[in-house]
Amino acid sequence: MAHPDGLACYGRVPEIETKNDFIPAGDIFLRVGRHTGPNRGFGVNHIWAEHEKELAQLGYNTISDVARFVRDIIQPGAPIYCEFNHPGGKHRTTVLKSALGMVILEPREAPVTDSGWIYVVVTAYSKRNPHGVQIGRIV
Numbered sequence: 001m002a003h004p005d006g007l008a009c010y011g012r013v014p015e016i017e018t019k020n021d022f023i024p025a026g027d028i029f030l031r032v033g034r035h036t037g038p039n040r041g042f043g044v045n046h047i048w049a050e051h052e053k054e055l056a057q058l059g060y061n062t063i064s065d066v067a068r069f070v071r072d073i074i075q076p077g078a079p080i081y082c083e084f085n086h087p088g089g090k091h092r093t094t095v096l097k098s099a100l101g102m103v104i105l106e107p108r109e110a111p112v113t114d115s116g117w118i119y120v121v122v123t124a125y126s127k128r129n130p131h132g133v134q135i136g137r138i139v
Helices: 041-055 063-073
Strands: 017-018 022-024 026-029 035-037 040-042 081-083 093-096 101-107 117-125 135-138
Touching: 017 135, 022 035, 035 041, 040 041, 040 117, 041 063, 063 093, 063 101, 063 117
Parallel strands: 026 117
Antiparallel strands: 017 022, 035 040, 081 093, 081 135, 093 101, 101 117
């Protein structure tokens, strides 16, 4: 899904070493995605299906506004949190902008990128209390 401002991506997770673990650097992308049921899916379609009412209350009135909502949360300097509990070691990171909401990211291997990884937006919503510990900030 194209960035509302025409940028190549929505931000970047820097390389982070913490808690005896390694979070690889990677650009953040929002996909059209799919919604397959309650709390199941990813991307624009999932975000809209799960959070349409709360987004509309914030002024994001159509599915086309989901990209703007994600952009408004993922800003340079936004804190990055991680729970370090993914069984496969591909920890989901949470990006928080407390004034608006949270975005949940999932790392994906991307061999053609500089780091070999990208981050895909799983979901975004207006809840603002992340789980886990702060491990860095969006660059």
